[in-house]
Amino acid sequence: FRQGHYRKYRSFRFFFYHFDSNKFEMMRFIALVLLVATVVNAAEFTEDARRRSQERLESYRNRKLHEHPMRKLAPDQLKAMLIRKREERKVRLSELIEERSQEIDDHASGRRLLNDEDHSRVLKQHKNFNWKLDQMENEDPETREFNLNHEVEHFNRMHEIPGLDF
Structure with missing residues (x-):
């Protein structure tokens, strides 16, 4: 390597250098879709867990004294x-x-x-x-x-x- 030439390999742009703008936009779109799917799934999971917990608590409280x-x-x-x-x-x-x-x-x-x-x-x-x-x-x-x-x-x-x- 020539002196100073290694800097381009350490840069963020070099990592995406071999992608053209269309591929980069496609990867960005896929990452965004995966992020949205993960957030939605996590929200459903926490809501389901909260509902089950509430049902257990209600059944426990509704037992006869x-x-x-x-x-x-x-x-x-x-x-x-x-x-x-x-x-x-x-x-x-x-x-x-x-x-x-x-x-x-x-x-x-x-x-x-x-x-x-x-x-x-x-x-x-x-x-x-x-x-x-x-x-x-x-x-x-x-x-x-x-x-x-x-x-x-x-x-x-x-x-x-x-x-x-x-």
């Missing part, structure tokens, strides 16, 4: 269920306390040594689980009844909202 089994519970049944869940939580907390106590005993006896991070985590969990269990067991009967009534009220209020299933 009594379909959810929890909505059929009477307040006394709901209160009994919440009491049972609290008792199950107490049992689970006592199991967790026993597991953490066993881990602490194993570490102290040397059967299973914990690193510093795990040891501090287990001690903290043991303390927190004991605190939660003591708090649940030492709750006033009046406070317990108030909290249960509060939970029942909010449970019913939450399930009155159409379209929400918990």
